[in-house]
Amino acid sequence: MPRYFLEVAYMGTHYSGSQVQENAGSVQEELEKAFSVYFRKQVQMTGSSRTDAGVHALQNFFHLDWEEAIPDKALYHINAILPADIVLKAHYPVQPESHCRFDAISREYHYHIYRKKDPFLKDRAFFYPYTLSFDKLQAAAEEVMKHTDFEAFSKRNAQARTSVCIILRSQWVRRDEGLEYQVEANRFLRGMVRGLVGTMLQVGRGRITAEDFARIIEAKDSSKVDFSVPGHGLFLAKVKYGEGVLGVQDV
Secondary structure, three states: OOOOEEEEOOOOOOOOOOHHHHHHHHHHHEEEEEEEHHHHHOOOOOOOOOOEEEOOOEEEEEEEEEOOOOOOOOHHHHHOOOOOEEEEEEEEEOOOOOOOOEEEEEEEEEEEOOOOOOOOOOOOOEOOOOOOOOOHHHHHHHHHHOOOEEEHHHHHHHHHHOOOEEEEEEEEEOOOEEEEEEEEEOOOOHHHHHHHHHHHHHOOOOOOHHHHHHHHHHHHHHHHOOOOOHHHHHEEEEEOOOOOOOOOOOO
16 A cells, blocks of 8 residues: 655644644644545554654654545645644655654754743743853763763653664754754654753753763663753754655655
8 A cells, every 4th residue: 555754844832742642632633633534534644753742843754554646735735624733744655664753764853942031932942041051061962972871861651662872963052042952863762852951951050060961871860860841942853764765865
């Protein structure tokens, strides 16, 4: 049966995550509902990267098996059915064995922080007006690159088979009057990026050192990790696939 990858973007503010779950609204639920309304048949999708409650995505993917061709004009109609905070950006016919989760070679997340009160950022960045050392933040980000086991940064009961993640990039950048943490890896654990950001902010404030941060990673003790930063500052920025999966090298 033909398989399609669906590229989507969404504001996660009003959803309990990207994947279907009982008694809570999700991005996947809205996508499946919109497809079912338009094509008048039930559909089941698989997601590439699970985002938690309140987390946004500039790019995420789902896949589905579909007997008939999905015409380009269907995107317009499906987007008209979808809520305003979800957009279906593109669809890609792929090989039947392709899997949007397992074929992804990396994911990239961005966490946004703003330093001065701004009502236009309150639902898409974390207001953090405290004094921070950018150099200390960057030292902590560089420390992340030296490790592969991030068991400490996985929320309890996450049921991950392994806590090993290969970090491809980890850095802080200045954005206008705010800051942005950028991290790319082959995979992430549940709550991992927020745990990294929250704990690095403690380094930036001088409450712990970069050496303390390294010891937290090595100790594999989640009780020493700060998971308190809110989800609304986090964006899944990109999901990357190898050449030929989507018919192009990169999207």
